[in-house]
Amino acid sequence: MEKRKETFPIGIPDHNLSQIEREIPNDEPPAWPINDELKVVGKRIKRTDAREKVTGEAKYTSDIQLPGMLYAKFLRSNVPHARIKSIDISAAERHLGVHAVHVITSESGEGEDKKSEYPDVKYVGQPLAGVAAESLAVAREAIALIDVK
Structure with a gap:
């Protein structure tokens, strides 16, 4: 099986984004590009219920x-x-x-x-x-x- 080298982004943009090189099969589809327009996926977000959960005040x-x-x-x-x-x-x-x-x-x-x-x-x-x-x-x-x- 023939392989090619490709560089992939790893991590979260504006936080810990880095690149990694891998060998993948030639018939493998290309990786998705980083989408800077995403509001939640791949971004750090604040948990709105975190305080209630850790203090035991959350209602289940x-x-x-x-x-x-x-x-x-x-x-x-x-x-x-x-x-x-x-x-x-x-x-x-x-x-x-x-x-x-x-x-x-x-x-x-x-x-x-x-x-x-x-x-x-x-x-x-x-x-x-x-x-x-x-x-x-x-x-x-x-x-x-x-x-x-």
Whole structure:
């Protein structure tokens, strides 16, 4: 394979820009030129949220609690391949603080036979059912009450 020598810019313009020479294959496309018109890419920018993050004052979605807010949790498969015969959610639905329980039903794709109302488990972690509850602890308890066969 024939090679050519080419010089490439490395670094950030007006900060630490330097040149480096490399051998590259002849059929390799040329490197992009430095674009001085770019406002963010390749430039140093100040992080607007840095102070809040390092002082612990930043608000994340898990920090926000609104009146009437519900918490969701999924029941996920713990086996990589299985056929579900039944999912009993009655105990989870009766659990105090649970507002909704949803079973994920099968949607036959093209060329698939619909053998069951439940999807075939294809991977560990595949969601099978979901719970919406008044707290994360209640959602976890309700998930534990769902019986999958």
